[in-house]
Amino acid sequence: MExxxxxxxFLALISEHQDLIRKVAxxxxxxQADQEDAFQEILVNLWKAYPTFxxxxxxxxxxxxxxxxxxxxxxxxxxxxVHRNRSDVNISDELxxxxxxxxxxxxIDVLYQSIDRLTDIEKAxxxxxxxxxxxxxxxxxxxxTRTNVGVKINRIKKKLQKLYKELANGY
Amino acid sequence: xxxxxxxxxxxxxxxxxxEHGSKNTGELREILSRKSEQSLRxxxxxxxxxxGINLAAIPMVLVIVINQFGQVGDHRYYLSGLLVLxxxxxxxxxxxSYIKIYRYEHLDYPLEQKLEEQVERLRRFxxxxxxxxxxxxxxxxxVSLLVSxxxxxxxxxxxxxxxxxxxxGLFFVLIRPLIRYYLKRxxxxxxxxxxxxxxxxxxxxxxx
Numbered sequence: 001m002e003x004x005x006x007x008x009x010f011l012a013l014i015s016e017h018q019d020l021i022r023k024v025a026x027x028x029x030x031x032q033a034d035q036e037d038a039f040q041e042i043l044v045n046l047w048k049a050y051p052t053f054x055x056x057x058x059x060x061x062x063x064x065x066x067x068x069x070x071x072x073x074x075x076x077x078x079x080x081x082v083h084r085n086r087s088d089v090n091i092s093d094e095l096x097x098x099x100x101x102x103x104x105x106x107x108i109d110v111l112y113q114s115i116d117r118l119t120d121i122e123k124a125x126x127x128x129x130x131x132x133x134x135x136x137x138x139x140x141x142x143x144x145t146r147t148n149v150g151v152k153i154n155r156i157k158k159k160l161q162k163l164y165k166e167l168a169n170g171y
Numbered sequence: 172x173x174x175x176x177x178x179x180x181x182x183x184x185x186x187x188x189x190e191h192g193s194k195n196t197g198e199l200r201e202i203l204s205r206k207s208e209q210s211l212r213x214x215x216x217x218x219x220x221x222x223g224i225n226l227a228a229i230p231m232v233l234v235i236v237i238n239q240f241g242q243v244g245d246h247r248y249y250l251s252g253l254l255v256l257x258x259x260x261x262x263x264x265x266x267x268s269y270i271k272i273y274r275y276e277h278l279d280y281p282l283e284q285k286l287e288e289q290v291e292r293l294r295r296f297x298x299x300x301x302x303x304x305x306x307x308x309x310x311x312x313x314v315s316l317l318v319s320x321x322x323x324x325x326x327x328x329x330x331x332x333x334x335x336x337x338x339x340g341l342f343f344v345l346i347r348p349l350i351r352y353y354l355k356r357x358x359x360x361x362x363x364x365x366x367x368x369x370x371x372x373x374x375x376x377x378x379x
Contacts, residue, residue, distance in 0.1 A: 008196075014199055015194075019188070043202055044202075053279065065278075069279075072368060111177055119371060141282065143282050143283025
């Protein structure tokens with residue numbers, strides 16, 4: 001009875017924040033089937049970890065922790081981690097509609113290819129940064145110090161800019 | 172191009188993901204029950220594949236000891252029982268470790284802490300696996316050696332000494348590298364990537 005009530009509570013919570021899981025899956029997996037598989041695995045792990053959630057941190061912070069632990073530290077087939085490229089799903093068209101006047105489709109396409117060349121840790125940090133998470137939140141999720149988060153974000157931005165230039169010039 | 176513009180692009184992309192893939196609570200509930208069962212099946216399958224060699228060894232041990240060790244009389248039954256027990260204990264260790272590695276706990280730890288735990292757990296598992304493998308090899312080898320000289324152990328001491336030296340040589344030349352290679356092949360890549368992630372997270376905060 002208690003478990004059933006807890007499950008309903010959990011499902012309502014996940015239903016509200018499921019986009020977070022989908023974003024993590026989309027950051028690490030290109031293929032839709034792999035993304036769905038990752039989504040399901042994260043969901044199961046969230047349920048397993050749910051009894052330990054005591055509301056000490058924000059629900060989204062807790063969810064990011066479990067989701068990133070699942071995709072980064074868990075056993076998954078490395079072959080699933082396929083990099084995106086221009087011939088894959090046309091992400092750029094989906095991406096930039098509201099920003100079309102600011103960012104060109106090719107720019108975004110190249111930018112996504114640059115992100116794919118980041119390490120898994122860098123992807124996690126930049127995703128949380130793009131999600132407008134505070135440095136404190138990122139530090140709590142990743143287990144890093146706040147200073148380290150700031151340094152890492154700057155490094156990743158520089159790396160992305162370098163990769164972006166290389167890719168834009170056709171290297 | 173300004174990297175900060177990526178935030179806007181990311182938002183558009185993820186909004187679209189949400190539009191297309193949003194699930195209702197019924198679908199989430201269904202995934203939860205189906206996937207939990209699937210992950211257990213996967214765990215059992217992985218365990219059975221790795222344990223297959225050990226399971227296959229049990230009838231072989233029984234046949235070899237009972238047929239070949241006739242000189243020790245009824246002791247061969249106790250001996251085969253002991254060897255089977257050792258193999259079963261090894262299987263128990265394997266299963267327990269699999270549960271810890273695949274259905275790992277502390278999912279809500281910060282990433283760095285979780286990685287540290289996973290690395291430690293995997294290292295310990297690999298070390299214990301190797302040590303148990305070495306011990307099993309020496310037990311089987313020494314028992315076989317002693318059985319071969321069952322009637323006259325003291326008279327056969329020089330031959331037993333040479334046999335032991337050969338066994339030790341075989342261990343260093345074949346058994347130890349083989350077990351290490353096997354473990355590295357199965358878990359080495361995963362362990363290396365976890366260590367690399369950890370190193371990356373612990374990097375000094377010096378500016379480039």
